Amino acid sequence: MSAVPQERRVVTAIPGPKSQELQARRTATVAGGVGSVLPVFTARAGGGVIEDVDGNRLIDFGSGIAVTSVGASAEAVVRRASAQLQDFTHTCFMVTPYEGYVEVCEQLAELTPGDHAKKSALFNSGAEAVENAVKIARAYTRRQAVVVFDHGYHGRTNLTMALTAKNMPYKHGFGPFAPEVYRVPVAYGYRWPTGAENAGAEASAQAIDMINKQVGAENVAAIIIEPVLGEGGFIEPAKGFLPAISKFATDNGIVFVADEIQSGFCRTGQWFACEDEGVVPDLITTAKGIAGGLPLAAVTGRAEIMDAPHAGGLGGTYGGNPVACAGALGAIETMKELDLNGKAKRIEEVMKGRLAAMAEKFDVIGDIRGRGAMIAIELVESGTKDGAKTPNAAAAGALAKACHQEGLLVLTCGTYGNVLRFLPPLVIGEDLLNEGLDILEGAFAAI
Template identity: 55%
Template sequence: MSSDLVSREPTADRLRCPVPGRRSAELDRRRRAAVSSGVGVLLPAYADRGEDGVVVDVDGNRFIDLASGVAVTTVGNRNPRVVARVRDQLDRFTHTGFFLTPYESYVEVAEELNRLTPGTHEKRTALFNSGAEAVENAVKIARTATGRRGVIAFDHAFHGRTNLAMALTAKNQPYKAGFGPFAGEVHRAPMAYPYRWPSGPERAAQEAFEAFRTLAEKQVGAENTAAVILEPIQGEGGFVVPAPGFFREIARWCADNGAVFIADEVQTGMCRTGDWFASSYEHTVPDLVTTAKGLAGGLPLSGVTGRAELMDAAGPGGLGGTYGGNPLACEAALGAIEAMEEGGLGVRAREIEALFRTGLGAIADRHPSVGEVRGRGAMMALELVEDPDTRRPAAALTRRIQQYCLDAGVLVLTAGTFDNVLRFLPPLVISDEQLTQGLAVLGEAFDALA
């Protein structure tokens, strides 16, 4: 798991110059003149190359990657299997449009997703480009299959940035503000968020489910509910792991009432949490599963996989798109799946979790500003609070700690409805040494700022 890009010198020596360096600063000047200001940039360090758990900028600064491009480079940047398959495909053709002249790699990816997603029932898959596209098509499939229109999503959810996906997404800033009106017939239920459930975590699952059932049956109408969409672990919402049993009960209600249960596994899927899909931890078989992010080793590809009778409900031409299932991305996905299976990356995700729980737990023991350590596999988080009794969110402290890490050469993301969660999504091929160095910097940040 080591890389020739990994520094064996002290942590601070990874940075050759202050960030941004001269070349990055010039590129950032060009960006401000050419790129919409609506496209935000977290760190003005322009990437030059990457491998395993390291990103190197154009000024030679080396960053420990605890972000994976938001859970995308799960098998590492330029994974050899991904690169080899894409190069071979480049020598053959780059695009035809699967709807026009199809090709084998699309079929192979569909077969693999049908095999890997939960359940042994007959399945079908359709491929797209992004997570938001997969989510929108999953809702289309549910509506045409059921003849119903209502869709229920949850507090703290994030499902994408296109119109329907924004309607499903809970957080206003920066995702929804000013962009409405949004797609209709979308309803929102409480999330079983253990750390913030008013009557305590032990009652979160039951009470949240009862609130959901009241909404679904008395306000929306079970007979009007086409689909319920839920992340097995919420991503942008703050890596909220639902209270045990909640995910399973929602799926059961859908089965009892003829609604389609959609598991949004865009961020949690593809070994990220220690299994192929996080739904498995609740012993739940969703009707439809959305995938993206880690699916194709860094290339844009997403999918909807589900029960054959649902996936076949849309008429010919009802699903698809010009670039959906691009042959380069399909080959990348096949390479990524090979790397995950042969490299035992599900097991590696659980090893990463153990290392993180030790390191993050040590920080939490020293600093009461850490309200909770949570997550699963290589999808871990810290929720920060100003006061452990009131649990008032510490958004400003979260930003300062993130900036400290970035300035010290460690890529760290934030999340959460209240902007007070530090989230960690390292590539599954990252070395223990890189993780240890990254956690050391994080600990330094808390000691200096918290």
């Protein structure tokens, strides 16, 4: 259990005086382009709570953007990473290797979907994993084109900015971007013109038609999709969409890449979100939840695809750092021991029940969606006629601010900035979960 008391406590304004003092120091020395959702400075964190330097304890519905799924100070992560720190911090796996890296790759082979032979390569961040998945797919297929989807997010490097759909804040002013990237529609049920029930079949047919006509399937190295789209608004592609795209990829010798960076490692109530419809990707990219907060990422996939790049073609100085690998083994141990898939499903049950009741009262809630502990509400202008679903970004911002003042950390997202997303640590207590939802309900009533 966490050493941080698992109770909300608001003893100063948020942010408090010590946080404000640190913010002034930050403003003087940290680049302005690095933002923060809430400028309270963390002193310690664990379980479902973040404690700031002023002694406030906030209920955490963000998990550092789906990273600290096992909590921000999980016992097994701390124990294993601390032991590794005593032995050595770094050798570079490409110079002299070590067992921890191999163990993480063995765990990934066991946990990721499919019973085919698998291999992995480890990196530092989600963007690096996606970028390397593209390199691997191009080496294997000897093709260049990459297909991605509306509302998708894949990172902040030059190539992954090109893969990402949303301009502001991710791409604005940073071009030119990498070439040979093509974007096609995704089955966004809530906003599909002919209704959610038609979205899976119609969107997949449209996407495949565009690939065939505009790119040529024989030119496509990889199709990359988040099985639940993260930054785009926690969009679950309508049923049938992912299997249709996956089958098209297989039929045309295209590497199908599932970007599970936000949705992986028990977050949706399964080890990986693509398991929901039985989709087995050729490559799967992971990061965020893999190592309990330490920087680690991976590309895992079919052995013959992973082995396509020449020796020395994949790597990086810090990729698969030994301390991060130890953290990952501790995080996976925790996920198995505590059945965090079961915990995620219970969080979904509680949250969706409470949010459905709020939607009855507040017509600004247009849609409730997501799976496990990856839940969101899309906010729209209330009182609109003819079923209009005008995005209401102002409401999302106001609600987030009201929650922050009461000691509940929530995040916004969505292509239109009108989605509130909930990513509590999977180890959060049910009392804290319900208290957080009480605060959210109070914020709706106030606004």
